[in-house]
Amino acid sequence: MNEASGRAEDRADGGRALTAAAFIPGLAHLRRGRRRAGLSLLGLALAMLAVLAFSFDRVASTFTAGRVDYWVAMLTLAGTLAAAWGVSLRAEWGRPRQRAEGTSQWAIAWREFNRNRVAVLGLFLMCGLYLATLLAPYLTSYEPNAIGDIAATRHLPPSLDHLMGTDKFGRDVFTRVLYGARISLSIGFVAVSISVTLGTVVGAVSGYFGGAVDTVLMRFVDMLISFPRLVLLITVIALFEPSIFTVIVVLGLTLWPATARIVRGEVLSLREREFVEAARALGLASPRIIFRHIVPNVLGPVIVAATLGLGNIILIEAGLSFLGLSVQPPTPSWGNIIDGGREYLVQAWWVSTFPGLAIVVTVVAFNLIGDGLRDALDPRLRI
Amino acid sequence: MSAPLLRVENLRTYFHTAEGVVRAVDGVSFTLGPGETLGIVGESGCGKTVACLSILRLIDPPGRIEPDSRISLRDRDLTAASEGEMRSVRGNEISMIFQEPMTSLNPVWTIGDQIAEALRTHRSARPAEARRRAAEMLRLVGIPNPEQRLDEYPHQFSGGMRQRAMIAMALACDPSVLIADEPTTALDVTIQAEILDLLARLQEQLGMGLIFVSHDLGIIAQIADRVIVMYAGQVVESGTADELFGRPRHPYSEGLLRATPRVGRRMRRLSVIPGSVASPKRWPPGCRFHPRCPYAWSRCREDVPPLPGEARASRCWLEEEPARRTGGWDELALAEDH
Amino acid sequence: MASDIDRRASAERSAAGTTHGPLVLVEGLVKHFPIRTGLLGREAGRVHAVDGVSFEIQRGETLALVGESGCGKTTTGRLLLWLLEPTAGRVVFDGQDVSSFDRLGLRAFRRRAQIIFQDPFGSLNPRMTVGSVLREVLQVHGIARRGTAERQISELLDAVGLHADDASKYPHEFSGGQRQRIGIARALAVQPEFVVADEPVSALDVSVQAQVLNLLVDLQRRFSLTYLFITHDLSVVRQIADRVAVMYLGRVVELRDCEALFQGPLHPYTQALLSAVPDPEAGTDRQRIALSGEVASPANPPPGCPFHPRCPHPGKDETCSCVVPPLRALNGGAQAACHKI
Ligand SMILES: Nc1ncnc2c1ncn2[C@@H]1O[C@H](COP(=O)(O)OP(=O)(O)O)[C@@H](O)[C@H]1O
Ligand SMILES: Nc1ncnc2c1ncn2[C@@H]1O[C@H](COP(=O)(O)OP(=O)(O)O)[C@@H](O)[C@H]1O
Ligand SMILES: [Mg+2]
C-alpha cells in the first residue's frame, strides 16, 4: 500500500518534472546534472524571449517592413527558440544514449574541448556575436546609415540612448558596429570556406598522387605563398571595383595555399598508413580512398587552421577597410567605422574605440577556439 | 646470501588522470644482489617500465609514487632522497637502458659527447680524460675503431650499434645497478643474441646487479638468475629461472609458458590464455587474473591472494588448496578444440 | 552451421579452380627504390629491396617468408598483390600474369588476393566504425545487397571471434588483438583465396598472439585459404608454415619444407638465425652461432653472396665474395643459395 502510493507519487512527480522541463528549456539537462548545457540552453531561451519582449514592436513590424534582414532576424529568433526547446525536450523524452554505440573520435574531441574552459568561453563569445549580428534589426531602433539632424546628434557620447555614442554624421555607433559585424563575419566565413575547400582538395590530390602532379601543384602553391599577400590584395582590388565580393574572392583565393600545404603534409604521412594500403588492396577507387578514408583524418588540422584563419581574415579585412579598399561607406564595416572616427579620436574617442574592441574580442575568441580545437583534436592525446 | 644491493618494497605507482586512477604498479617488492641478474617478465601494460622508472624516480605527474613505497639502494632510502641526490644516483649508481635505441640518443650530439657527458657530470672528468674513457667504453661494448666512431652521430650507427653505444653510456660511470628495459625488443634476433651475450659478459666482468625486463620468456630464461613474473601491476610469481621455467606454479606463468611458440618443436595447436588484460583503471576484484584463469573458483573472485615473502612464491589460492589444480590449461585447450 | 559465406566461398572455389599448378608463382622478382636527392630529385642510388626472388605457392598451403627487418619481406608481399609494380620479373596468379590485367581484371584480382597487416593501430581507419568499413567493402564489390549486408557483417565478425554488436564501435575501442581480428575480417570480406599476412602477430602479446595464430589456422581450413605468412619470428613459423623461404638482403637463401628446415637448416644464415632464437626450454645452455657485423644496407649490397661478410662458414672463399650463388635445387625438394653446400 505504502509502496504503491510511493510509486504513484513518483510517477506524478516525474510527470510534473516532465511538464516543467517541457516548458523551461535546459531543466532536463540540469536535472541530469549537466549544468553547463542546461544553463546555456536556459540562458539562450531567456535571451531570445527578452529580445521578443523588449522589441516586440520591431518584431511585429517584420510583417510590414518587407525587408530581408527583418525576416532573417525573425527566422533566427524562432529557430533558436525552437532549437533550445527541441534539444531540451529530446533530453527529457528521447531514448537514453545506448552504450553499444561507439564513441567516435569527434565525440571524444568534443569532450576534450568541453574540458577547456577558455575555449568554451571563446565558443560562447562567437555564438553570441553571430546571434547578435543576425538579430541586429531587433536589437537597435536606429538605422545604420540614416542621417538625421546632424547638428543635434553629432558626436554624442555613450549614453543609454546611444550605447556607444554617435559619429560625425550623428549615426548610432552601436548600430553601425552591429551591422558592420555582418560584413566582417561573413567575409571571414565565406573566404575561409572557399580556402578550406580548395586547399583540402588540392592538398589531398597533390599528396595522394605525388610525382609530377605533386610537383606542379606545390610549385604553384610556393609561388602564391611567396607573393606578399597585401600587395596582391591591393593590386587585384585596384584593378577591380573594391566591393565585398572582390574582397571575399581575393581573400579566399589567396589563403588556400596555406591549407593545401597542411593537408598535403598530413596526406603524405597518411598515405603510408596501412589502412590506406588496405583500401587499395581491397580495390577501392582513388577518389573514394581520398575523400572517404584520407580526408576525414586531415580535417582536424584543417579545422584548427580554419578557425585561426577566420580571426586572421577579420583582421585583414579591417585593415583593408581602413585603407578604403574594402566595403565602401556608408555601408558600415568595422574597418571603415574606425577609419571614420580617426580624425576625431580626441573629441569622440568612442567612434573608433568600440569597433576596435569588437575586432579584438572577435579575434581573441577565434584564437581561443582554435587553440582549444588544436588540443582537442591532437591525435597524440588518444590511445 | 649477501646483503641486497637494491631493495624494493611495496612499490605502488599510480597515475592520477582525469579519467581515474591508473594503478600501473601496485605493490611490487623484490631485491637485487650484487652480480645478480633479476628478470622481470610480463605482457605489455603490466607495469614493467613504470616500475623501472620508479626506481630512478623518473615518474612525472600525474604519476606518483605512493607513500609507503620503499626503494633502498644499499642503506639509502631513495624514496626520501632529494631531487639533487637522485640526479647523482641516476646514470652514476643506477643506470638504465631503454627499448628504443633510435630515440634514446640525441641526434645532434656525437656518440662520444654523449658518453663523455655522464662522466663529466658525475665524475667531473676533464674533456680529454672523458674522451679517453668514452673510447674505452666503446671498445668494451665491442664497437670496432672506437676512437674514430666517437666522432660519429647516432644516425651513422646501425640499430645494434646504437644499443651498444647506449650500454657504453650507461656503464661509463661504473654503476652498481643496471636496469635494462626491453633492450633488445627493437632488434633482430641475431643482433639480439649478440647484445644478450654482451650484457652477460659485462655483468660478469663488472659485477653489477642487472635488472633485465622483457616480455619474452625465452630471453629471460637465457639471461636471468632469478625471475619475477608480473601481471596487472603486481608480482604473481617469483623464483629462480630454472624453477620458474621448469615448474611454473602460478596459472598465469603456466599459461604464458604454454602459449609461447617454440623453435624447438612444433605444437599441434598453441595453447591460449583467453581474453586480454583488464584496464589498469579497473582491475578485477579478488585475484586480478581470475577472469582468464582456468582454475578460478569463487574464492578467487572475492579474496585477493597474498604473495608470500619467500624466494619461491606464487600469488595464488592454489598454494593453499593444491587439490584444486585439476584440468586447467589442458581442459581449456580440449574445450576450444570442440 | 555452414553459413552463407562458407557456401559462397566454396562455390566460387570450385568455379575458379579449373587451372592446375601453383596458385601464385613469382619469377625473378626485382624491386629497386630510387634514392632521390636535391631539388630536382636526381637519382643518387637505388635500394635493392628485392633482388631476384622466385618461388611458388601451392593451393591451400602456407608459405612462410622469414628474415630480419629490411630484408625485403614486406616489399615482396606488396609486389605479389600488385600494390607495387616490380622493376623486373613477373607475378603469375592462378595461371595469369598479373601485369596483363586491365582495370577490371585487377579489381577481380583484388577480390581473390588480400592482405593482413602488422600494425593493429595503423591498419584501421580511426574515423570509421568497424561496420562501415566492412559494409563499404561488401558494397563496392557488389557482394551484398542492402538487405543482406548487416547479416554478412555479423557473420564475418563472428568468424573472427568478435561480437555482432562490435560493428558500431570505432577501432580505438578495441584491444590490439581484437583490432587484428578486425583486419582479418576486412580481408575476408571479399572472400579471397590468397592472403598475404604481413607480420600479423608481431605486435601482439604472447597470449593474444596464440589466439590470433589459431584463428588464422582455423580460417585457413574453413575457407581453404592459401597464405603467404611474413614474419621475422622463427618460432611462430614452425607452428604455422608448410614451407619456409628464408630471405637475406632481398634474396631467398633457403626454401624448403618447414620441419626439414627446423631439423637441419642448410644455409649458414638459416643455421645462425635458428640458433639465435631464444627458447625458454633451452635456458642458458645452448650453442649459438655468433655472427660478426651487421646486415649490409640494401642501398649498397656487397658483391657476391649477400651474406658473405658475416658468414661463419669455415670454407668461405673468393667465390663467395665475387659470385652470387643461385638458388639451387638440392635433393629432397630443398633449395638453397650457397656455394658451399
Ligand atoms: N604517463 C602515464 N599516464 C597514465 N597511464 C600511464 C602512464 N604511463 C604508463 N601508464 C599506464 O601504466 C601501465 C603500465 O605501463 P608500462 O609500465 O609501460 O607497461 P610495460 O612496460 O609492462 O609494457 C599501462 O597500463 C599504462 O597505460
Ligand atoms: N617505398 C620505399 N621507398 C624506398 N625504400 C623502401 C621503400 N619500401 C621499402 N624500402 C626499403 O626496402 C628495404 C626492404 O624493406 P621491407 O620490404 O619493408 O623489409 P622487411 O619487411 O623485410 O622489413 C628496406 O631497406 C627499406 O628501407
Ligand atoms: Mg615497457
Ligand SMILES: [Mg+2]
Ligand atoms: Mg616488413
